Amino acid sequence: MSRVRLAVIGLGRMGRIHAANLAQRRRSAELVVVADTYPGRAASVGAEHDVPWTTDIDHVLADDSVQAVVIATPTGTHPGLAVQAAQAGKHVFCEKPIALDRQTTVETISAVDQTGVSFQVGFHRRFDPDWVAVVDRIRAGELGRPYLFRTSLRDRKPPPVEFLQGSGGFFVDVTIHDLDTARWMIGEIVEVTAYGTAVADPAIGEIGDIDTALVVLRFENDALGVIDNSRAAGYGYECSTEVMGEHATARIDRPQHLHYQWLTPGQAAHSVNADFEQRYPVAYAExxxxxxxxxxxxxTPKVTGLDALAAFDLATAADASWRTGQTISLSPGHCQEGVVYQLEVPRL
Structure with a gap:
C-alpha cells in the first residue's frame, strides 16, 4: 500500500523531531510539506528534508494531496488547528494536551469526531518498546494482580519561564504523561493526592507554578501508585517505571544514551540521556x-481523544490537590468509546 502523505504544522522542537522521523520514509508514512509561522524556520526544515515549506496553514489544508497533519504548534493553537484540519478532511495527529481547559478539550474532540477522520494524541510512551513489552506481559496475566505502580519523570533543567506561562501548568505539561501511563498499565484512577514546590528557580514560583512534585494515586482495582517529577534533576533526563504485582515485578529503568561503561579504579561511569529526544527516538517514530x-x-488509534481527556482530567485533579491540600476523588465512567472521568474540583 502507498504511504500516507503527512504535513507537519509547527516546527519547534517536537515538530522538528516529527519532521525528521517522517522524512526517513517510514514504512507507512512520508513527509510532503512543513509549515510554520516563522519563514526562516520553515525554510530551514524544508531544505533539511528536501520538501516544500510554507507559512500558510490554509494552503496546507487546501492541498488535496495532503492526507493527514501533525500538529506540533503551541498548545493554545491546538483546538482551532485540529478542528480546521479535520473539517478539511485531514486525519489529525495532535501533540498533548489537546487544549488548556476541559471544555475546549471536549468541544475539540466532539468536532473532530463528527468529521470521521482519525484522531491520535501524542502520548509517545505507549509506543516505546520497553513499555509495550511490559504491558503485553501484564495483559497476558504474567504479573497477576497489580499492587504498586511507581514512575519517575525528570528533566535536567527547566525550560524558559516564557514557555511555562503558556504550558498549562506543571501537571498538565509534565505529569500528564505519567498519568496516562498509569491508567494504561494499571487501570482507572479514583483518588489523586499531589504535593508540589518550586525549589529550583524562584521565577517559576513567581508565576504560580512548581518545578518538583509528588503524586499519590489510588486505582479502581485498589492498587496504589506514586509519581515523582522534577524539571531540574541536574544530572540528565530520566524516565523510569516499576510495577509490582502478585506474581512478578517489572522495571523499566534509566536506559543509557550510549551503552558502555568507563571503568577506572574505584569507579564505573556510564552516559545518561540529556533529554527526551535522546530517550525516545523509537517511540516518536513508532x-x-x-x-x-x-x-x-x-x-482506531491507540491513543484516542478520550484517552487525552482522561489524562487531562487526572492532571487537573493533581493540580487541584496541590493547590487545596485535599485528596481529589474521581469517578471513571466506562462506556463503549472509552472512559470519561467525573470529578469535582474544590474551590480555591
Whole structure:
C-alpha cells in the first residue's frame, strides 16, 4: 500500500523531531510539506528534508494531496488547528494536551469526531518498546494482580519561564504523561493526592507554578501508585517505571544514551540521556507509523481523544490537590468509546 502523505504544522522542537522521523520514509508514512509561522524556520526544515515549506496553514489544508497533519504548534493553537484540519478532511495527529481547559478539550474532540477522520494524541510512551513489552506481559496475566505502580519523570533543567506561562501548568505539561501511563498499565484512577514546590528557580514560583512534585494515586482495582517529577534533576533526563504485582515485578529503568561503561579504579561511569529526544527516538517514530497505519487500515488509534481527556482530567485533579491540600476523588465512567472521568474540583 502507498504511504500516507503527512504535513507537519509547527516546527519547534517536537515538530522538528516529527519532521525528521517522517522524512526517513517510514514504512507507512512520508513527509510532503512543513509549515510554520516563522519563514526562516520553515525554510530551514524544508531544505533539511528536501520538501516544500510554507507559512500558510490554509494552503496546507487546501492541498488535496495532503492526507493527514501533525500538529506540533503551541498548545493554545491546538483546538482551532485540529478542528480546521479535520473539517478539511485531514486525519489529525495532535501533540498533548489537546487544549488548556476541559471544555475546549471536549468541544475539540466532539468536532473532530463528527468529521470521521482519525484522531491520535501524542502520548509517545505507549509506543516505546520497553513499555509495550511490559504491558503485553501484564495483559497476558504474567504479573497477576497489580499492587504498586511507581514512575519517575525528570528533566535536567527547566525550560524558559516564557514557555511555562503558556504550558498549562506543571501537571498538565509534565505529569500528564505519567498519568496516562498509569491508567494504561494499571487501570482507572479514583483518588489523586499531589504535593508540589518550586525549589529550583524562584521565577517559576513567581508565576504560580512548581518545578518538583509528588503524586499519590489510588486505582479502581485498589492498587496504589506514586509519581515523582522534577524539571531540574541536574544530572540528565530520566524516565523510569516499576510495577509490582502478585506474581512478578517489572522495571523499566534509566536506559543509557550510549551503552558502555568507563571503568577506572574505584569507579564505573556510564552516559545518561540529556533529554527526551535522546530517550525516545523509537517511540516518536513508532507513534507516527502507528497513526499512518490506522489511516490505511481504518482502525482506531491507540491513543484516542478520550484517552487525552482522561489524562487531562487526572492532571487537573493533581493540580487541584496541590493547590487545596485535599485528596481529589474521581469517578471513571466506562462506556463503549472509552472512559470519561467525573470529578469535582474544590474551590480555591
Amino acid at each position: 507513534e507516527l507509523t502507528a497513526f499512518a497505519q490506522c489511516i490505511r487500515n481504518g482502525t
